[in-house]
Amino acid sequence: MSDIIQKVKNLSIGFKSKKGEEILILKNISTNIKKGETVGIVGESGSGKSTLALAMMGYVKHGLYTIGGECEFNSSNLLNIKSKDLEKIRGRKIAMIPQNAGQALTPNLKIGYQIDEALQLHSDLNYKEREKKISELLNKVRLPSPETIALRYPHELSGGQQQRVAVAMALAGTPDLLLLDEPTTGLDVTTQAHVLELLNFIAKDTGTSMVYVSHDLGAIAQVSDRIIVMYAGEIVLEGPSRDILKRPIHPYTHGLLKSIPKLSLAGLPESMPGSQPQPGTIQDGCSFFDRCNFSEEKCKNNSPQLEYLKELNTSVRCFHYKKLLKEIQINQSVSKIKKNSKDKEILNLSEVSISYAKQKLLDQIFNRISDDNPTVKDININIKKGETIALVGESGSGKSTILKSIAGLLRTKDGLIRFDESRNLSSDLKERDPNDLRIIQLIFQNPDESLNPNHTVEEIVAQPLKLYFGLKGEELKKNIIDLLQKVRLGEFYMSRYPRQLSGGEKQRVAVARAFAAKPDIILCDEVTSALDVSVQAAVLNLLQQLKEDFGTTYIFVSHDLAVVRAISDRVAVLYQGRLCEVGPSNDVYKFPSHPYTEVLLGAVLEPDPDIKPKLVAEDIVEEKPPEKGCSFQGRCSRIVGDICKTEIPPWQLTNTGNAIRCHIPIEVLQKEQFK
Amino acid sequence: MLFLIIKRILLGFITLFIVSLITFVGTEILPGDACTTYLERQAFGEQLEACYRRLGLNVPAYERYVSWAVNAIQGDFGYSLSGEMPIKEVLGPRIKNSLVLASAAIFIGIPIALILGIVTALWRDKLPDVAISTVTIFAMTIPEFISATLLILIIAIWLEWLPGVVIVPTDVSFLKLLPNIILPVIAIAMIMTAHMARMVRSSVIQVMASEYVQMAILKGVPYWKMVFKHVLPNALLPAINVVALTIAWLLGGVVVTEVVFNYPGLGRLVIESISNRDLPTVQALAIILASIYVSINLLADLMTLMLNPRLKTLQIRK
Numbered sequence: 001m002s003d004i005i006q007k008v009k010n011l012s013i014g015f016k017s018k019k020g021e022e023i024l025i026l027k028n029i030s031t032n033i034k035k036g037e038t039v040g041i042v043g044e045s046g047s048g049k050s051t052l053a054l055a056m057m058g059y060v061k062h063g064l065y066t067i068g069g070e071c072e073f074n075s076s077n078l079l080n081i082k083s084k085d086l087e088k089i090r091g092r093k094i095a096m097i098p099q100n101a102g103q104a105l106t107p108n109l110k111i112g113y114q115i116d117e118a119l120q121l122h123s124d125l126n127y128k129e130r131e132k133k134i135s136e137l138l139n140k141v142r143l144p145s146p147e148t149i150a151l152r153y154p155h156e157l158s159g160g161q162q163q164r165v166a167v168a169m170a171l172a173g174t175p176d177l178l179l180l181d182e183p184t185t186g187l188d189v190t191t192q193a194h195v196l197e198l199l200n201f202i203a204k205d206t207g208t209s210m211v212y213v214s215h216d217l218g219a220i221a222q223v224s225d226r227i228i229v230m231y232a233g234e235i236v237l238e239g240p241s242r243d244i245l246k247r248p249i250h251p252y253t254h255g256l257l258k259s260i261p262k263l264s265l266a267g268l269p270e271s272m273p274g275s276q277p278q279p280g281t282i283q284d285g286c287s288f289f290d291r292c293n294f295s296e297e298k299c300k301n302n303s304p305q306l307e308y309l310k311e312l313n314t315s316v317r318c319f320h321y322k323k324l325l326k327e328i329q330i331n332q333s334v335s336k337i338k339k340n341s342k343d344k345e346i347l348n349l350s351e352v353s354i355s356y357a358k359q360k361l362l363d364q365i366f367n368r369i370s371d372d373n374p375t376v377k378d379i380n381i382n383i384k385k386g387e388t389i390a391l392v393g394e395s396g397s398g399k400s401t402i403l404k405s406i407a408g409l410l411r412t413k414d415g416l417i418r419f420d421e422s423r424n425l426s427s428d429l430k431e432r433d434p435n436d437l438r439i440i441q442l443i444f445q446n447p448d449e450s451l452n453p454n455h456t457v458e459e460i461v462a463q464p465l466k467l468y469f470g471l472k473g474e475e476l477k478k479n480i481i482d483l484l485q486k487v488r489l490g491e492f493y494m495s496r497y498p499r500q501l502s503g504g505e506k507q508r509v510a511v512a513r514a515f516a517a518k519p520d521i522i523l524c525d526e527v528t529s530a531l532d533v534s535v536q537a538a539v540l541n542l543l544q545q546l547k548e549d550f551g552t553t554y555i556f557v558s559h560d561l562a563v564v565r566a567i568s569d570r571v572a573v574l575y576q577g578r579l580c581e582v583g584p585s586n587d588v589y590k591f592p593s594h595p596y597t598e599v600l601l602g603a604v605l606e607p608d609p610d611i612k613p614k615l616v617a618e619d620i621v622e623e624k625p626p627e628k629g630c631s632f633q634g635r636c637s638r639i640v641g642d643i644c645k646t647e648i649p650p651w652q653l654t655n656t657g658n659a660i661r662c663h664i665p666i667e668v669l670q671k672e673q674f675k
Numbered sequence: 676m677l678f679l680i681i682k683r684i685l686l687g688f689i690t691l692f693i694v695s696l697i698t699f700v701g702t703e704i705l706p707g708d709a710c711t712t713y714l715e716r717q718a719f720g721e722q723l724e725a726c727y728r729r730l731g732l733n734v735p736a737y738e739r740y741v742s743w744a745v746n747a748i749q750g751d752f753g754y755s756l757s758g759e760m761p762i763k764e765v766l767g768p769r770i771k772n773s774l775v776l777a778s779a780a781i782f783i784g785i786p787i788a789l790i791l792g793i794v795t796a797l798w799r800d801k802l803p804d805v806a807i808s809t810v811t812i813f814a815m816t817i818p819e820f821i822s823a824t825l826l827i828l829i830i831a832i833w834l835e836w837l838p839g840v841v842i843v844p845t846d847v848s849f850l851k852l853l854p855n856i857i858l859p860v861i862a863i864a865m866i867m868t869a870h871m872a873r874m875v876r877s878s879v880i881q882v883m884a885s886e887y888v889q890m891a892i893l894k895g896v897p898y899w900k901m902v903f904k905h906v907l908p909n910a911l912l913p914a915i916n917v918v919a920l921t922i923a924w925l926l927g928g929v930v931v932t933e934v935v936f937n938y939p940g941l942g943r944l945v946i947e948s949i950s951n952r953d954l955p956t957v958q959a960l961a962i963i964l965a966s967i968y969v970s971i972n973l974l975a976d977l978m979t980l981m982l983n984p985r986l987k988t989l990q991i992r993k
Contacts, residue, residue, distance in 0.1 A: 057893055062884065083898070091895030103886040108908045108983070117904075121895050169894065 005177055005209050006033040006056055006094075011069035013051055013060060014279075023280035025051050025064060027233045033177065038203055038210040040224030040241065042217055044276055044532040045503075048233040053179045053213045055079065057094050058086050073177075092122040095170035099182035101162035105154035111138075112150030115169050122173035137168040141198060159395075160191035167198065171206075178210045184219055188394040189559065193603035193613040196222050215533065217260060218605030221245055222613070229253050232277055232287040235306060239314030242609050249314065249321040251292045259537035261566035263604050266586055268544055268566050271537035275502045286318075291534075294320040344385045345421055346553050347406070347521060352379040352415035354398070354405050354577075369413040373627050376401050376577035379415070383521075388547065388554040390568035390585070392561060392600070396622075398577030399557045403523045406555065407442050408432050419520075438468045441519040445526035447506035451498040457484070457509050458494040464516040483512045486549075487542060504535035508542065515546060524556045528563060540567055561604050565589055573597050575632050576625035583658030593669045594660045596632045630663065640664055680977065687969040694965040695747070695958070699740050702954045708732060730754075743958070752959035755948070762959045765944070770963070773933070773940035775849065776856055776863070777925050784864040785871065785918060789911070792875025796910075797902065799880060807872070814869035823862040823935040830858060840937045859936045863929065867921050874917040875910070882910040912983055919975030923968050 008031050014024040026048045033039055033056075043049040054061065055071050058078030070077035073089065090096075098104035105114060112134055119130045138146035141164040154162060163183060170178055180199070184192040200223055203210055212223050220227060220241075227244040229237040229252065237250040248254045255272040262269075274291040286292070286299040298319060306317045318324075355371035363370050376398040383389050391399040404410040406417060408429035417425045419439065426432050441464075444450035451460055461480045465471045471479055481491050487508040498506055507527065514522050524543070528536040544567065547554060558564050564571060564585070571588045573581040573596060581594040592598045595616075602614030622634050629645040630636070636644065643663050651659050652666045662669060710726035717723075727733040731742075746753065752762035791811065795804040814822075831839025841855045882888060883906060891905045930942030937943070941960065948956035 054893075059889075059893060087895045087897055089895070090893050096890070096893040098886060098890055100886060104890040106887040106891065106905045106909065108912075109904070117896065118894055121897075166890075173895070 003035045004032045007072040012067040036207045038224045040220035040227045041213045043230035047230040049213045092173040094177045095175035097170045097180045097183045101166040118172035141168045180212045190603040217607035221607045236317045249324045261562040269537050272534040346385040347383040348418040349381045353377045353413040355413045387569045389570045390556040390564040393574035397574040438517045439520045441514040442523045446530045447510045487512045521553045578631035581660045587656040698961040753955045755956045779860045780863040784868040788868045788871035791872040795876045796879030811869040814865045879910040
């Protein structure tokens with residue numbers, strides 16, 4: 001068995017609670033990592049996947065301790081060896097690529113030094129050779145002009161570049177095993193696809209084993225040979241990647257795959273009830289019992305063991321896997337979205353420009369904004385009553401900026417925001433009257449930050465009711481209970497504080513607060529991106545249900561294109577604060593006409609090993625929109641000539657109803673797409 | 676960068692201008708003035724008029740402010756009332772004495788504070804941390820007039836090792852002053868060191884928990900190299916501002932301690948001139964203390980700017 005590089009045996013890690021109880025984060029984990037193989041560890045937040053990866057390097061976080069078991073590497077238990085020996089293994093034999101390279105690079109040290117440090121520790125090269133090697137490494141991770149990058153500080157690089165530096169640093173010690181902890185999570189879709197492609201290349205090129213930890217089945221599907229699914233600190237399913245993704249025989253994995261929105265399917269995916277139990281709250285029996293569709297009385301009191309099925313080369317922890325075996329394919333059923341948008345216009349943005357430029361004193365005095373090249377420019381969108389329109393684009397595309405301006409949080413430079421065909425909404429929040437404020441409500445990305453931690457759920461939901469409708473006493477209480485039931489939270493949640501709720505529950509409270517104002521329009525800013533996948537579907541379904549009940553209009557901002565596909569009627573694609581394409585989502589997704597839409601959609605990762613991302617354009621980060629011409633000229637692979645650099649492209653209408661902004665004639669663009 | 680420094684210096688001057696205005700207006704609003712205090716019961720008629728003329732109090736307040744300010748910029752603060760000598764000459768040796776006291780406290784206190792802070796952070800929750808932290812918290816909570824009095828009681832009165840009260844002339848030479856300052860320095864340094872050690876401790880702990888330190892460990896960087904290369908530069912950067920604030924706090928601490936030890940420094944002068952209603956001296960002291968405060972903070976900000984690569988590039992880009 002010499003091809004096994006890391007052996008995890010009966011590993012349990014936990015912490016002591018305040019009451020002195022031993023609480024387990026990892027429960028009796030055993031697995032082997034083979035030479036040259038890439039193993040994906042997938043699970044939601046709190047499943048113990050990062051703790052497991054760190055333990056493979058002999059690292060246990062402050063506050064946690066090893067309860068039992070070992071991580072064997074080179075026939076020594078990493079959890080139980082001298083720190084001197086550990087220092088020789090870390091970085092040299094096993095290297096880590098962290099989740100957030102921006103946080104994981106020491107801010108006061110130059111990139112070159114940080115790589116050099118690894119080389120000094122783990123190689124015998126002299127100064128000259130090391131200098132050459134640093135350039136080589138930076139080149140290998142495809143960073144432009146390595147010599148200058150080496151002299152920069154971490155904060156001077158973009159997110160994608162920082163992640164590449166972290167990869168280069170990990171490769172410096174030529175490790176046998178690479179541990180990757182959510183290496184692409186904070187990145188844009190296009191950057192993510194490029195980094196994954198790079199990692200795949202490195203795995204093949206150097207024959208390094210990889211352990212890839214992620215919550216994102218899409219990313220895992222692209223890189224791994226074998227997948228380990230973790231739930232509440234246990235391995236629930238382990239087997240070859242393709243089998244796990246195509247025929248998941250554990251109910252959790254099955255439900256998880258069903259709840260992920262796919263690019264190829266319009267409509268909302270099925271949601272999984274409940275959420276993952278917190279460590280320490282798990283009783284006897286199967287930890288997935290509450291959420292399982294297959295559970296029986298037996299599951300409540302007996303915990304299933306991990307069972308190895310030879311014919312499938314898969315291990316599963318479930319009494320009922322045979323039932324699932326019969327259900328060979330994942331029948332993803334989606335509930336079709338009822339279109340209830342009327343032709344009545346509710347919000348109209350015309351020629352809206354927004355600037356973040358620092359204003360000169362004179363302009364401040366005259367209360368005007370002057371900027372020749374504003375962050376967001378010429379936005380014209382017509383939003384109809386009852387529709388869901390999504391704004392999509394990478395970070396820096398101005399999608400959140402536009403939301404802020406509609407909400408009145410950010411003054412516009414030019415242009416008008418009109419409500420209900422006639423009423424002009426002032427761009428300054430202070431000049432809006434209470435009713436203007438009531439008709440537009442916001443739901444934020446992170447409910448941890450948008451809910452006041454010192455208010456109970458009752459107080460949080462009561463505020464808009466008191467403010468806009470002056471409700472008091474019994475009537476107020478009745479309304480709060482009503483709203484909580486609408487978002488499927490019981491009356492008993494009223495006295496709870498946000499910290500006593502799970503992520504999904506918190507977001508439901510935020511939804512209830514937004515609906516309490518009886519708004520016409522709700523702005524949703526990345527409302528599901530802080531949530532776990534299994535919870536995300538439930539929140540999306542809730543939003544859809546409420547929309548059907550109240551006839552609300554949603555303006556939806558998200559970087560997740562599959563989520564947008566699932567929920568929206570219409571999509572507006574933005575690049576560098578300029579519109580590229582607007583159209584019904586079905587058509588935009590089926591026939592992406594604008595070159596940027598094509599790049600964006602091509603980079604989406606699907607939880608299916610057979611669908612590979614298409615990398616069309618380089619993932620360059622542009623700091624500023626170009627002064628003249630098309631906003632996408634810097635990255636476009638289909639530039640037709642100087643016209644792209646000098647003239648703003650005209651709007652063209654396709655026969656399916658998309659409006660796109662490109663110099664290439666629409667017929668040509670569409671023909672190219674179908675090739 | 677240069678522009679920023681100039682801007683900060685200008686802002687400092689504006690602050691000083693406002694401080695001078697406030698002290699001037701404040702002393703104007705108070706009932707009575709220098710002459711009525713000085714002449715006491717004879718403060719009427721001819722004698723009062725003469726006093727006003729002599730001190731130049733007979734001209735409108737704004738004119739007096741302007742002429743005072745013009746002179747003050749040149750270092751001339753006018754005449755002290757009680758001492759009847761130029762304030763410049765009164766201040767000179769006092770500033771020197773206070774400076775000796777404060778810098779001794781700083782030069783002893785800061786290194787000790789850094790070492791204690793780092794040790795407690797690295798051995799967090801272990802014996803060295805528990806022991807040192809208990810002592811520092813204790814030292815922090817005792818006000819300096821109590822610790823000063825205790826020091827005098829134990830070391831000067833019971834053990835008779837050092838003089839308890841400073842009885843030397845104001846313009847004494849440095850060497851003769853030296854044995855006298857040991858107790859005051861200990862009294863001042865104690866609180867200051869304890870404060871700073873706590874700050875450094877929490878700063879180091881915060882950095883130790885950061886992802887980049889975890890990354891350095893996982894890279895295989897040996898412990899002490901990690902501490903010196905990855906932890907300390909980042910942990911001590913925010914400490915610079917804390918040190919500046921502590922030094923500024925010293926100004927106030929010095930006042931109380933100097934009075935307890937009867938030490939001939941600026942602090943005692945503040946108390947003396949206030950109780951004597953020596954308004955010109957009070958004004959001069961207010962300006963001097965304010966300028967020290969402003970310049971220390973300016974210095975600290977510039978140092979952080981210089982040492983923090985992140986802030987440096989940000990400024991250049993702007």
